[in-house]
Amino acid sequence: MPRPLTTFVGRTAELDAVAAALDEARLVTLVGPGGCGKTRLALQAAAARTDARWVDLTTTAEPRLVPELVAAAAGVLPSSAGALAEQIGDRPLLLCLDNCEHVIGAAADLVVELITACPGVTVLATSREPLGVAGEVVWRVPPLSGADALALFEERAGRTARSEAVRTACIRLDGIPLAIELAAAWSDTLSEREILQGLDDRFALLVRGPRGVAARHQTLAASMAWSHDLLDEADRVLFRRLGVFQGGFTLAAARAVCDGEVVAGLRRLVDKSLVIADTRGEVARYRMLETIRQYAVARLEASGERDGIRDRHLDAFLALTEEAAPLLGRDKDAWRATIGAEQENLRAAIDWGLSRDDPERGRRLAAGLPWLWHLNDRGREGLDLLQRAVDLGAGERTGLQARLLTGLSLVADTTRPDGLEYDAAQAAMEIATETGDAATASMARLLGAVAVFALDLDTGWSEAKQARARAREIGEGFVIDGATALMGIVLHLRDEHAEAVKHLQEAVDGLVRRGDRGVASTALGYLAGSALITGDVARARELAAEGAAVARPLADHHRVGSAAAAVAIVEATAGDVDAAWAALNPVIRLVEATDPSPFIPGFARAVANLHLWSGRPAEAVAWFGRETAWLPEGVDLYLAPQTLTGLAAAHRATGDTEAAAQACERALTLARKIGMPSVEADALEQSAFLTPEPERAEELHHEALALRVEHGLWLPCVDSLEALADLAPGTTEAARLQAACNHARQEMGAPRLTPAAAQQPYEGTVLSLRDAVDYARRARGKRGRPSSGWASLTPTEQSVVRLTVEGLSNPEIGSRLFMSRSTVKTHLSHVYAKLGVTNRTELAAMAGPHLEG
Structure with a gap:
């Protein structure tokens, strides 16, 4: 041996x-x-x-x-x-x-x-x-595993080499031992980063092999040449032409690009280990190791066939994309399965097409692919290619230019929403309208609504409503559902949750049916948020899990990350912090390994909240900072006030009350400007925690509670009641409120996430959450009420009306509200006078609309 x-x-x-x-x-x-x-x-x-x-x-x-x-x-x-x-x-x-x-x-x-x-x-x-x-x-023989490849590099280099450059180099060398050994041999001459950079021309770098081994193994090029020279001429031609494919290819694609006996030739190249065949799917897929492919490309360049073969490659993938286009409207899952596997080939084909004297074919191909980049984690690549295609048609008022601009807006929405998407959408809508392309104009209008809603909820709502109306006229299903979803999101942010749920659920039904996973998963996340904030934690868990399942096949940063954030918040609220971290950790690793960080709305905020609830406020501060770090200076989106309230809580937990107060003030201003009641309530609550005067703190907590009750935000109502109870430790009122909160949390399945103050034993009747809210608000009402009508009723009178309409007798109402029977009767007489009614039947009819929800 x-x-x-x-x-x-x-x-x-x-x-x-x-x-x-x-x-x-x-x-x-x-x-x-x-x-x-x-x-x-x-x-x-x-x-x-x-x-x-x-x-x-x-x-x-x-x-x-x-x-x-x-x-x-x-x-x-x-x-x-x-x-x-x-x-x-x-x-x-x-x-x-x-x-x-x-x-x-x-x-x-x-x-x-x-x-x-x-x-x-x-x-x-x-x-x-x-x-x-x-x-x-x-x-x-498979390529070396990542760990074995790194170990081989280190052993041959004679030193520890654990840098990311070495790991990347081993991956780019396909785990081929000879290639790794030849690269490691440069360690005494080049830095690890320089070795990685040298792999852009790997056959020029990997030329010095060890003495004492066969000539064919002394350089990687010699090894490739040994295999190549054993081929028949027909197989050599096929081999070099197959080098045009990137990321693999199908038999149909090989036939479209390469002449000759492709099937038989492929079989021989597979047998000779120059092509790898994967026959596990419905359609066999072939690929070359990148090192082998680069050798084939060099042979293609030397043959003089390059331009013709690359033109045929472009034509083949343009035809594939245009043939698959009808699937976009009825089955995006099928479209992604057809197009997604060819992403590397499509990128190469567009790049080649845009470089030709006549870039028309490259621009057409780019115009057919925005949904690919919108729904995966390579949006920046898509933006670059689309921008090149748009620039090559600068000044054109054509349907193709409108589609390219629409695509630019679509990809920017999930990649870099910094104003580009709005400008592109507006330009696309104008051109598409001029050229009579109603479908493109409809899509562009929706994208314009998406871009503007983040800055102005009212304008976003009206634009989405117009987009939906126009889409219904021409039967554009995605635009109908996308606009409905956007309207639901606006309603959610406005805390009109009953209507939000109707819109969002209607949108989800249509989106899922067509495989529109991206927007569907987002809508499901908002549905989960509405269920959570209104107190239905079990339903929120179901919806968040469904949203994550819908997003998972996309395997992208944006949608999967947002869905994971929704799962994490719901699971943590339900008391399962381990499940929350399990949802976030895989995405955290991706985010931290990506530069620049991908745009994932709500994700950094979810991570920050988990750190805060886990007792790590300093880490929470850092993550809250990440949530809006990508925003241009001076731009305020709906994300900002939500993030600022959490940031205030985190600063307060670190002891930096000045920074907390500044964040609170900013959050309150923005929430009122944008019109986000729940965030306004959160900011008021944080302000109350920062206020040293108990009376003022109580006022702020009651302001927050009033907003939460008005909009049916029952889970945060529990927070308000607990805060009010904490302001009056040792009192019967505090014990009563705390008992009601404990009962409400148990019923909702939402344990308290922050440490509670010492609780006084309570042995009386435990109030329902709504009764506890009424109890806490009884002595507090709006100043300057009118003398008649529903608005003239005090909170206590409203509570009496609600219980009366529910059918309770005066003694039962008194027991619920901790007042005597005669006091209940007095309240009712005041109510009858203010509302102009004479009996309970008239009272129920008049009060019904005000008590809904």
Whole structure:
């Protein structure tokens, strides 16, 4: 057996698999491209076998000499295959035939003879293609794992190399051991970053191999050339043309781009380990390792065929995109399945098309793909390509230019919403209207509404309403549902939750039916938020989980991250903080590894809140800062006040009351300006916590409570009541309120997330949440009420009316509200006078509309 000059690194799982294969089969062939480590793996697998004999077939190019080489290794006389088998007889022997590819026929014939006539012979072969012998187990050598690749680089470099540059280099070298070793050999000359940069021209960098190894392994280029030179001319032509594909290809695509016998040629290239076939799906998919593909590209460049083949590649993927376009309106899942697998090819085709003297085909292809970039994590790439395509048509007033501008707006919405999306949408709508493209104009109007609503909820609402009306006239399903969803989001932010739920649910039904997962998952997240804030925690958990499930197949930062944030907030509110972190952690790792950080509305705020609730306010401050860090200076979106209230709480928890007060003041101003009652209440609550005067703190808590009651925000109402109880420790009133809050939290399934003050025992009747709210507000009402009508009623009188309409008797009402029967009667007489009614029936009819919800 040969003695390697270097140590063997990793491959533990592969060695076990090869050993198991040798136990089961008489012929095992390790197959793979040049430099993948076939020889070293075979040597290591055979090293422990005393009966192993090694035959290096690269020492001859003459097929007739193969039996002689085997005879020499086996220690018998040179002879024909039959005579060789007679000499070996039944002695045990592991025969290792290394590098069979250039004498494949002779090697195969000899192996058949030996394993047929010699019961003790097992053959372990290495080759760039299978021997094609009956009973052969073909074991394709995989690339090194990430850990093994890094370990090999370190061992060959002679030092620890744990930088991100080295990890990236190992990935870009496809885990090919030879390539990694050649790159590591530069460690005494180049920095790790320079080695990575050098891989842009990897065949120029990886040219210095170790002495003492076969010439074909001294450089990566030589290894590739060895395989290439063994091909027939027709396969060489197919090989170099296939280099135009990036990210793999289908048989149909190969036929569209490459002439000749593509099927048979592909089969031969797969056999020779130059192409990898994945046949697990409904349609087989082929690919080259990137190192091999770059060699094929170099051959394509040298052939003079490059421009023609790249034109055919562009035409093939333009045709694919335009044929798939009808799926966008009825089944986006099917469209993504068709288009998503070709993302690398599409990018390359657009890039080529836009570089031509006539960029029309490249612009058409770019115009067909905005939904691809809108629904995945490569939006910045999409923006760059779309902007190039738009710029190449600057000044045009054509349908194509309108579609490109609409696409630019669509991708900017989930990638970089800094005003670009609004400008592009407005320009697109004007051009599409001029050219009579009603569908594009409708989509552009919706995108304009999406862009403006973040700054102005009222304008967003009216624009969405107009977009929906126009879309209904022309039957644009996505625009109808998208506009309805946007209207639901505005209603949610306005805390009109009953109407918000109607709009959002209507939108979700249509969106999910068509596979419009992105907007559907967002709408489900808002539905979960409405359920949560109104006190239905169980329903919120269902909706948040559904939103995450809808988003998951998109595998993007934006939608999956937002859905994870919704799950985290709901699960934490339900008391399962571990489940909340489990939802966020995978996305946190992606966000922290991405520069610049992706735009994921609500995600950083969710992480910050979890840190805050987990007792880590300093970390919360940092994450709250991330939520709006991408906003342009001086721009206030609806995200800002929500973030500022949390930031105030985090600053307060760190002891920085000045920063907390500033955040509170800013949040309150913005919430009132934008019109977000729940956020206004949150800001008032934080202000109350910061106020040293108990009387003023009580007033602020009551202001917050009034807003929450007015909009049916029952879960935050519990927070308000707990805060009021904490202001009066040791009193019966505080104990009564705290008991009601504990009961409400138990019913809702929403335990308190922050430590509670010491609670006084309470043995009386436990109030319902609404009764507890009435109890707390009884002595507090609006100043300057009118003398008659519903607005003239005090909070206590409103409570009496509500219980009366529910059918309670005066004694029952008195028991609920902790007042005497005569006091109830007095309140009712005042109510009758103010409302102009004379009995309970008239009272119920008059009060009904005011008590709904």
